[in-house]
Amino acid sequence: MTVYYYKDRFIESGQQLLPIEERAYNFGDGIYEVVRFERGVPVGLSEHLERLETSAAAVRLRLPYSLEEIRAIVAEAAGRVKSEAVDVYFQISRGEAPRVHAFPDAEPVLALFARPGKVHTDESRRVGVSVITVPDERWANCYIKSLNLLPNILAKQAAVEAGAYEAVFVRDGFVTEASASNVFGLHEGVFYTAPAERGILNGITRRFIIAAIRDLGYALKEERMSAAFFEQEVEAAFISSTTMDIMPLCAINSRKLQPLEDTSLIWPVLGRMRELSRG
Structure with missing residues (x-):
């Protein structure tokens, strides 16, 4: 089972179409993190969120939510996947705008997926x-x-x-x-x-x-x-x-x-x- 989130809500697979002028798609204009949950407990989530904030500042990208709000969304996504180990990938892009190289006037977008994680023995x-x-x-x-x-x-x-x-x-x-x-x-x-x-x-x-x-x-x-x-x-x-x-x-x-x-x-x-x- 994989759980998806885009912009402001959880969605079903195939429900959301990615805009062609989404800057993540056009330029790779965004940042991301991957965090693991084990039996519902996040591993180093605070550190991942701090690094997300550092990356955002480095590329002058405004986060669409506070770190605590992102934490809550990530945790909810992990909780929807029924597995002992869950990996949550979450990214922030600069958003959808006409394709120009300079920063656009656009709203940043949070997207994520959560799925069972591979366990190395x-x-x-x-x-x-x-x-x-x-x-x-x-x-x-x-x-x-x-x-x-x-x-x-x-x-x-x-x-x-x-x-x-x-x-x-x-x-x-x-x-x-x-x-x-x-x-x-x-x-x-x-x-x-x-x-x-x-x-x-x-x-x-x-x-x-x-x-x-x-x-x-x-x-x-x-x-x-x-x-x-x-x-x-x-x-x-x-x-x-x-x-x-x-x-x-x-x-x-x-x-x-x-x-x-x-x-x-x-x-x-x-x-x-x-x-x-x-x-």
Whole structure:
């Protein structure tokens, strides 16, 4: 079951026609978030709403509702889906207006859908997933969670065609993030991840993972990993996102990594991260 919302009400599938001059459709002129609910409880919803507000300010987009009103709509959408795990995608566009590049005099629009979320098991984490590295050809402001995701789509498709799960971006010789996730490496007992600069999206799950690593007293370096270090030296690595928590890597390009059972540090981080994000 999927639940839909557009402008100011919940709708049935196929009930609403998207205006051709909707700026989300014409320009990707909007922002979005994805939040997970588990047994009716949101995971990091406050943090997602704060980031939505940050993205809106960065692109000078007025929100159509207050954050509390958006929270209520998102929660109601999740509640209408009868599933233990529910993912809610919600976006704000600049609205419908004649197609001109400058900001129009238009009303911003909230649209969302909510549907059952895929649950990754600990067994799937033990197996892990493979990744490839690809050039990072995106724009400079990846900290904004905008609707403009074509480079991410192309990178993800390259991964699929290579038989991999995810594509890790490399810019100027350094790892930034992946097409739909953040990236962590583990080398000689130290966790590495790119700093939260303009060139990456500061993932909500990423933030909870960093807090968990620090709570547990593990060593962490928020610094850029060179592509050579990531591809050739890290003993273990994982990617993270709202919908997967932590997913260990079994291979980077053609190099095999340590099985998760041999990487004892990741399991405590996963457990503590869940406590923090679901507390």
